[in-house]
Amino acid sequence: xxxxxxxxxxxxxxxxxxxxxxxxxxxxxxxxxxxxxxxxxxxxxxxxxxxxxxxxxxxxxxxxxxxxxxxxxxxxxxxxxxxxxxxxxxxxxxxx
Amino acid sequence: xxxxxxxxxxxxxxxxxxxxxxxxxxxxxxxxxxxxxxxxxxxxxxxxxxxxxxxxxxxxxxxxxxxxxxxxxxxxxxxxxxxxxxxxxxxxxxxxxxxxxxxxxxxxxxxxxxxxxxxxxxxxxxxxxxxxxxxxxxxxxxxxxxxxxxxxxxxxxxxxxxxxxxxxxxxxxxxxxxxxxxxxxxxxxxxxxxxxxxxxxxxxxxxxxxxxxxxxxxxxxxxxxxxxxxxxxxxxxxxxxxxxxxxxxxxxxxxxxxxxxxxxxxxxxxxxxxxxxxxxxxxxxxxxxxxxxxxxxxxxxxxxxxxxxxxxxxxxxxxxxxxxxxxxxxxxxxxxxxxxxxxxxxxxxxxxxxxxxxxxxxxxxxxxxxxxxxxxxxxxxxxxxxxxxxxxxxxxxxxxxxxxxxxxxxxxxxxxxxxxxxxxxxxxxxxxxxxxxxxxxxxxxxxxxxxxxxxxxxxxxxxxxxxxxxxxxxxxxxxxxxx
Numbered sequence: 220x221x222x223x224x225x226x227x228x229x230x231x232x233x234x235x236x237x238x239x240x241x242x243x244x245x246x247x248x249x250x251x252x253x254x255x256x257x258x259x260x261x262x263x264x265x266x267x268x269x270x271x272x273x274x275x276x277x278x279x280x281x282x283x284x285x286x287x288x289x290x291x292x293x294x295x296x297x298x299x300x301x302x303x304x305x306x307x308x309x310x311x312x313x314x315x
Numbered sequence: 316x317x318x319x320x321x322x323x324x325x326x327x328x329x330x331x332x333x334x335x336x337x338x339x340x341x342x343x344x345x346x347x348x349x350x351x352x353x354x355x356x357x358x359x360x361x362x363x364x365x366x367x368x369x370x371x372x373x374x375x376x377x378x379x380x381x382x383x384x385x386x387x388x389x390x391x392x393x394x395x396x397x398x399x400x401x402x403x404x405x406x407x408x409x410x411x412x413x414x415x416x417x418x419x420x421x422x423x424x425x426x427x428x429x430x431x432x433x434x435x436x437x438x439x440x441x442x443x444x445x446x447x448x449x450x451x452x453x454x455x456x457x458x459x460x461x462x463x464x465x466x467x468x469x470x471x472x473x474x475x476x477x478x479x480x481x482x483x484x485x486x487x488x489x490x491x492x493x494x495x496x497x498x499x500x501x502x503x504x505x506x507x508x509x510x511x512x513x514x515x516x517x518x519x520x521x522x523x524x525x526x527x528x529x530x531x532x533x534x535x536x537x538x539x540x541x542x543x544x545x546x547x548x549x550x551x552x553x554x555x556x557x558x559x560x561x562x563x564x565x566x567x568x569x570x571x572x573x574x575x576x577x578x579x580x581x582x583x584x585x586x587x588x589x590x591x592x593x594x595x596x597x598x599x600x601x602x603x604x605x606x607x608x609x610x611x612x613x614x615x616x617x618x619x620x621x622x623x624x625x626x627x628x629x630x631x632x633x634x635x636x637x638x639x640x641x642x643x644x645x646x647x648x649x650x651x652x653x654x655x656x657x658x659x660x661x662x663x664x665x666x667x668x669x670x671x672x673x674x675x676x677x678x679x680x681x682x683x684x685x686x687x688x689x690x691x692x693x694x695x696x697x698x699x700x701x702x703x704x705x706x707x708x709x710x711x712x713x714x715x716x717x718x719x720x721x722x723x724x725x726x727x728x729x730x731x732x733x734x735x736x737x738x739x740x741x742x743x744x745x746x747x748x749x750x751x752x753x754x755x756x757x758x759x760x761x762x763x764x765x766x767x768x769x770x771x772x773x774x775x776x777x778x779x780x781x782x783x784x785x786x787x788x789x790x791x792x793x794x795x796x797x798x
Binding site: 283286287290291293309311 | 332
């Protein structure tokens with residue numbers, strides 16, 4: 220497992236589009252370490268013959284038929300948009 | 316030094332469902348921006364996606380058609396990244412345990428048939444569309460949540476030609492299955508290519524680049540050709556390839572690095588807790604297998620055995636399922652495989668191509684095509700007449716015998732009428748006639764042509780040729796001036 224340090228916390232924060240000051244970064248580094256150390260205990264178990272758990276619910280195949288249902292009114296769709304233009308959401312330019 | 320290219324392809328195929336993969340919004344193309352969205356596909360907090368059953372069935376169909384293993388247990392996963400066309404901040408996809416794996420396709424290459432491995436096929440949702448304007452971008456989320464199958468090949472292709480052959484084969488299977496419309500311009504069949512080069516004989520793979528979103532077979536061919544050439548140049552000049560994503564600039568015919576201001580891709584996949592695992596039992600797979608339509612390679616085999624047609628004809632006739640079906644419908648009413656095949660290839664498909672339409676878009680029916688052949692057999696119509704009739708039949712749906720009258724295309728088989736036209740033609744072309752009689756045999760075709768012209772193309776060609784031969788045999792060169 221990767222070592223938890225301040226750079227890794229910064230990287231994870233950047234992926235999540237979050238910014239922290241130095242004090243917060245130290246705090247998170249400490250907390251991340253604690254959480255992972257705690258989970259680390261699981262490694263003491265022998266799971267050689269146990270299938271990985273992908274889902275904690277024992278149900279499966281909750282599906283719907285392929286039927287069209289009414290969509291939202293465009294005014295409703297755009298109601299919370301900080302900016303819009305001619306029925307589109309308007310966002311700062313993104314580069315392709 | 317000799318190099319070889321190693322190409323692997325990722326195809327995204329939009330599925331022909333009525334509604335989206337996780338909600339009931341319509342998947343209709345070209346609607347008013349954002350008119351086909353709801354809290355689920357807009358990524359509002361607290362909503363619950365529910366899987367469209369048809370997406371699973373379509374994935375199983377493609378899996379079976381590509382000789383893949385259908386995985387009885389499969390799961391959805393979240394692929395996390397930020398981009399304005401992805402409102403949730405993650406795409407629901409499959410990562411570990413996709414619905415299908417370990418398949419293959421057979422393609423035709425210049426060295427014979429070749430097997431191309433398919434690593435996996437998985438289900439996922441499409442993102443929205445962005446329009447870039449000056450200092451801002453506009454977002455339309457209608458496409459968000461449209462069901463996709465991502466089909467990942469093994470790096471088994473060694474040339475741009477093989478890559479294109481694989482894509483055409485895959486697209487044809489999707490069309491035959493009726494699960495994707497294959498429209499590359501509208502983006503319902505999209506392709507990314509992973510390319511690297513290595514010294515011929517090396518087993519180790521070179522450093523690859525990824526070419527993104529190329530939207531025609533021709534561009535894929537050109538983009539790959541360019542990229543392979545570029546990589547070879549770099550290696551030969553002693554430099555190393557940079558692993559990166561590149562875009563194809565079709566106007567310049569080159570690939571350029573994608574300007575990405577972001578960090579390396581780190582998608583942090585994890586199992587999607589909002590969707591239940593998918594479990595498929597044998598009975599369901601068997602059921603789908605039984606309803607699978609005949610696939611392109613199966614149809615090709617059957618056409619070969621059943622109709623004894625040349626490979627060239629079979630390739631053209633089976634290229635589109637609709638054409639193959641229509642051909643067989645005509646054949647069931649008029650059992651002459653080769654005559655029908657010739658007419659399809661040289662006349663019918665040409666007319667349809669010129670109109671840029673499909674059989675179903677026109678008023679064509681099999682009965683009308685077959686009637687053309689019956690009129691030809693009865694010598695009421697000649698081939699020229701048939702060619703003239705066809706566009707009208709396609710556009711009006713009227714029967715050939717009615718159009719024949721209306722257009723005055725009734726073939727002239729009456730010998731006395733034809734004889735008088737022949738005499739007229741010979742009289743007015745004395746110079747050519749003399750040349751013919753002094754041995755220039757080729758001019759026979761010229762006289763046939765002249766008679767055809769005078770009869771508006773309606774002369775019965777067989778009778779005309781017989782009469783003309785007879786007539787010419789009787790004339791000696793000294794008679795010509797007294798004709």
